[in-house]
Amino acid sequence: ARTNGTVIDRLVEANLRYAAGFQDPGMDARPVLEVAVVACMDARLDLHDALGLALGDCHTIRNAGGVVTDDVIRSLTISQRALGTRSVVLIHHTNCGLESLTEDFRHELEDEVGQRPSWAVEAFRDVDQDVRQSMQRVRTSPFLPHTDDVRGFVFDVTDGLMREIDPAV
Numbered sequence: 001a002r003t004n005g006t007v008i009d010r011l012v013e014a015n016l017r018y019a020a021g022f023q024d025p026g027m028d029a030r031p032v033l034e035v036a037v038v039a040c041m042d043a044r045l046d047l048h049d050a051l052g053l054a055l056g057d058c059h060t061i062r063n064a065g066g067v068v069t070d071d072v073i074r075s076l077t078i079s080q081r082a083l084g085t086r087s088v089v090l091i092h093h094t095n096c097g098l099e100s101l102t103e104d105f106r107h108e109l110e111d112e113v114g115q116r117p118s119w120a121v122e123a124f125r126d127v128d129q130d131v132r133q134s135m136q137r138v139r140t141s142p143f144l145p146h147t148d149d150v151r152g153f154v155f156d157v158t159d160g161l162m163r164e165i166d167p168a169v
């Protein structure tokens, strides 16, 4: 329990403890498992624990929804072309905050602040379909040299299990 200071003060203190016990793993920047994981930023999703990943194993690229945006393609392109990854795992999850939003969110923003964001909200109703769309965006990107091992899943936040999404349905 935090007694004083801001939440970021608490994080900085935790880092001091972390660094005190840290030993340089002597790792290269290239992910050991040659895999990039694209996932929602959801706080209930602990990618390393859920997938049995260790430090240095993978790239993790996260945003609201785990949506494959242009910036995710940017990161995947660098991941594959400069840092040697070959596989892409896409992870959405149950009870995602984006399911309760619509593109009206953009209009509400515009009404409030006087300008419309350049980005799409990427809200969705059907999480399976959104995973399929994300897989399709990765597979059809002209910038990615490795698109033969792209798989998508929905993580259940209540039982921790991932359900694979068939891209062909």
Ligand code: ZN
Residues within 6 Å of the ligand: 040, 041, 042, 064, 065, 066, 093, 095, 096, 097, 098
């Ligand atoms: Zn989410």
